[in-house]
Each structure stands twice: as structure tokens, then as C-alpha cells.
Amino acid sequence: MKVYLETFGCQMNELDSELVRGHLLSLGYRFTSSPDEASVVLFNTCSVREQAESKAYSRIGIVGKRKAAGEQIILGVLGCMAERDGADMLRRYPQVDLLCGPGELDKLPMLIDNVRRTEGIRARSLPSTDRVALAGNKSRRSATLAAAEDSLEALDLGRAFEPRGGGSDRSAYVRITRGCNKFCTYCVVPYTRGAEVHRPPDHIVDECKRLADAGVIEVTLVGQTVNHYVYVHGSATAVDGSEAPQVGPGPAAFTAAGLARLRTGGSKVTTFAGLLHRIHEQVPSIQRLRFVTSYPRDFGDEVLDVLGACPRICRYLHAPAQSGSNRILKLMNRGYTVEEYREFIDRVLAKLPDASIAGDIIVGFPTETDEDFEATVALVRAVPFKNNFIFKYSPRPGTTAIERFADDVPTEVKKLRNNQLLAIQSEVSADVHKRWVGQAVQVLVEGPSRASQDVGESASDLTWGATDGPGVVSAPNSPVEAGARTVGLRVLAGQPAGPTRRAPGTAPGATQLVGRTSGDLITVFDCPAGRSITDLIGTIVTVHVTGHGSLILQGSLV
Ligand code: SAH
Ligand code: SF4
Ligand code: F3S
Secondary structure, three states: OEEEEEEOOOHHHHHHHHHHHHHHHHOOOEEOOOHHHOOEEEEEEOOOOHHHHHHHHHHHHHHHHHHHOOOOOEEEEEEHHHHHHOOHHHHHOOOOOEEEOOOOHHHHHHHHHHHHHOOOOOHHHOOHHHHEEOOHHHHHOOOHHHHHOOOOHHHHHOOOOOOOOOHHHHEEEEEOEEOOOOOOOOOOHHHHOOOOEEOOHHHHHHHHHHHHHOOOOEEEEEOOOHHHOEEEOOOOEOOOOOEOOEEOOOHHHHOHHHHHHHOHHHOOEEEHHHHHHHHHHHOOOOOEEEEEOOOOOOOOHHHHHHHHHOOOEOOEEEOOOEOOOHHHHHHOOOOOOHHHHHHHHHHHHHHOOOOEEEEEEEEOOOOOOHHHHHHHHHHHHHOOEEEEEEEEOOOOOOOHHHHHOOOOOOHHHHHHHHHHHHHHHHHHHHHHHHOOOOOEEEEEEEEEOHHHHHHHHHHHHOOOOOOOOOOOOOOOOOHHHHOOOOHHHHHHHOOOOOOOOOOOOOOOOOOEEEEEOOOOOEEEEEOOOOOOHHHHOOOEEEEEEEEEOOOEEEEEEO
């Protein structure tokens, strides 16, 4: 049985797909990169914006046509869309055989098996309980016990660690929290991923060690608001007495008094800073330790001090501001003001002047006026963001915002604000990148650049100067593209097609390689004659920066 698995959405989904893949492989399934060859097609979906859902629906439509033409395919929808749409999706899309929410992925093999036993095509006759695993309203059940019983932890613990070859194996995601308790009014995540659950530090450190043993040199810790990670030891145990995942406290815990309360009775607490420090010290072969996403509130100096003291922790923060208007931030329920956001960034840059800051912005949130938008423009101009992912507000069913506010900013205005902000961000990004010209940077090599792959030998004739104004720097469709590894290639792919001018210092015929600095700046350089591309991929090299675009550094290998 060959399986095709396609992933939409954030790093969380990428990681889930990797775990699902490992689980199915261990059960004898084989994978293919071509949907046409597969007898099981799985889409791991995202609900964060309507556009993300439309993409998945169009794929579901294609498989539907193949099934109508008589092909025997098992079609499974996994992830946040499955959870959000619920079993209703089976009625509206009868080609879908099974649904599996992000909190139930450990049950996927059983669901596939159930459908297989009825020969796929007749799956509709199966009771939905045999082909649907969704957390439903229990996903917000917040008892400690529910988290301790979290069978999903088994999926992370059962991760396959064998090296698979290729440069991408050098980087891996490790989950530190699941779910989210913040309830920003526009966001589906607290409903699709459920209550915030924090994994025991031992599990996380052990996973990092095993990944390092398998050759991983870059680990990205993932969670929706990583700096709110906190684990109170001794309060949640599994049946065998070992520590178990536990439900995270609300934001109130992150004041000094709140943390003191967590420590009452002498309870030992591992904070986010403590976790970072522990991984840095205990897994020295991880050369780059990153984390996403940071919440701009409650980002204590303790974390910044750890970043300052630990050279292998990347000075890179993805800390979405979402808006520069206090009125809108309040309607979004973000829990901070623009002044607090600025204070946070100032504090970061005072302690870590070379830190790289990235973010997300939503334009066209309900009631957003020109004045509100101008406040966002002012924020983007004031903070040295290396990049910002700019999204047009998309009303999501089930969220507070869709119920409370009309989506009253016209599409045209959203588009205009989006393009205006992209153009401004492009200038800001160019300034940030410019600072590195003349310096030497450490680059983890990912592979041949997209341009090299697209046009082969003539790659070096393509320009990398992504400074050409609005529209060039395309906003990603989903936050997966904000992920540590995928953004560059996609953003570069968004550039105008066809050769333009030759990048400075590019030798004709040389293959251009792409990688990232520890601050997550995309860097391109030519593979020098006599050096093997495969040997360079997955290693950290020194690149002398000779030029820049708004989203890339250009340089040569030292
Ligand atoms: N936990 C992260 C964000 C996860 S969702 C945080 O709080 O920073 C990734 C991004 O998608 C968000 O930062 C936001 O900018 C965007 N987003 C979420 N819901 C959206 C919606 N309904 N419309 C448009 N953009 C949205
Ligand atoms: Fe969504 Fe807000 Fe949670 Fe981020 S913090 S996942 S935007 S609810
Ligand atoms: Fe879910 Fe991630 Fe999308 S949590 S809604 S897949 S952004």
C-alpha cells in the first residue's frame, strides 16, 4: 500500500506529518511522492485562513474525480480542517473516507485499517465512529488528568530517529507544547488544537538527544506561544509514575506573583528559559537551537539572558505583533499594547543587538480604519523586522471575531493595505539585510537554490535581488511558509520569472546554493569549482557577504 501525504499549514502540521509518516512506515506502509501512484491519499490540512482551506478542498476535488472514474483510493483528511469541519465534511465530500483531527493522530492507522477492510470505496457504509477520530468538544477539556492521559504523547515519543540521508535531515522540529489557551479573537487554533498542553522537559530533552544522535544539528522547538512554556514537576504523572504532559496555566501565571504561586510548596518548575538552557547544556551536538512562535507578552529577561549566554541558541525571534493599533490589538484580544510590544523589542535589541526579529501582521481586521493601519505602518517602520508575514483578515467560523464583528473592511482595501505594507516591509527588510554586507556569516546549507533547480545550468543568470517593489515579496498562503526551512525557497519562487541580471560575483555555470544564517537570513552563494554540493549540504559553512536583496544575502564561500 503506497501512501501519499501532503501537508498544509504550520510547523506543527509539518511535524505531525513527519510523526504520522514514521508511524505508518513502522507498520509496513510505503510512501510515494506522486499522488497518482498512491492507494492511500492523506491531506494534513490547515484552517487558519479560508485560502488554506480552499487549497485543500481543491485537492480533495481532484481525488474525488479519480474515485468517480473508478480508481480505488482511500482518501483521508487529517489536521485542523478535519477538526473544524467535523463529520459534516463526510456528507459534503463523499469521496472522503476518513477524518482524523490533530489531537487524534495516533488513531490514524486504525482508521485506515477499518476503511481498508471495507475495500475503501465502500467505506461509506462504515459507521462514522470507525472512520472518524476527532477530539470534538473534549479538545477543550482542561483537567490535568485529560492531559496526562493524552495518548498523543505516544506519537511524539514513538518518533523514528533513523537518519534518512539528505540535507533536510540535519534539521528537525521538536514539540514543546500542543494547543493554545490565548483565544485571539480571529484564530481557530484554540478550537482545532485544543487546550494548551506542555510536554515534560525530560521527554523534550530526550527527543533532542536522539535526534542529535541521528545526525540532526538544528532543532526548532515548536509551540504556539513557546515563551509561555512552563512545567510544574510532580503535578502530573502517567500510570507508570513517570512525568506526563500537563495543561498549561493561563497568562496570569507569568507575572512574578503567578510564577511564585506555581512554586508554592517547593514545587520545582521548569520555565522556558530553563528548558532552553538545559537543552543547550545537555545536547551540545545540536549546533543551532531555535524556537517558534514567541508571544510578545511575558518574554522575560531570563530568556534573553540564556540567549546571550548560550552560543548555540539562535538569536532569532518570530514574535508576531499582528497590528500596530492599540484599539485593534484589544479587539484581537492579544493582551499587549503597541508600547509594550516596542518595549519588548527594545529590550531584546539592548541585550542582543544582533538578534533577528520576524513577525506576522493581519491587515483588514474588522473596523480597521486608515488611522489604525497607519499605526501598523509606523510599527513596521520602527522595528527592524527581517521579514513580516502579512495576512489579510479571514473570518473563521467558530471564532469570537466572526460572531462579534462584521468583516467590514472591503476586499479591495485589504488588498491595498496588504500591498502597501509589503512594499514598506520590503524596504525595512532590505535595510536589515544590508547591515550584514562585508561580514562573515555562518550558513547551514540546505541545497541548490530554487533558481538553480528550475533552470539548471543557466541558474547563475538569475537575479536574487528581491528588492523590486510591491508584489515581488509575496505573502505566504499559510504560516508553514514562515517555517524555519521553507520560507526562502517559496519567497524566492515568488519572484518574477525569467533571467534578469546576474547576481554579483556569480560564476557562469556554477550551482548556486542556499542556506540560512543563525538569524534565519536566507543566504545564497556559488558552489566553488572542486567542491562537492552533496558534501556541503547539511553542513555549516562560513560565507562572506558581498551583496543583498530585501530577503536574501549574497556572498561567497570562505
Ligand atoms: N501562535 C502564533 C500564530 C499562529 S497562526 C502567534 O500567536 O503568534 C499564524 C498566523 O496566522 C498568525 O500570527 C496570524 O497573523 C495569522 N492568522 C491567524 N488567524 C488568522 C485569520 N483569521 N485571518 C488572517 N490571518 C490569521
Ligand atoms: Fe492563535 Fe492567538 Fe493562540 Fe497564536 S496565540 S495560536 S494567534 S489564539
Ligand atoms: Fe492548524 Fe497550524 Fe493551521 S495549528 S489551523 S495547521 S496554522
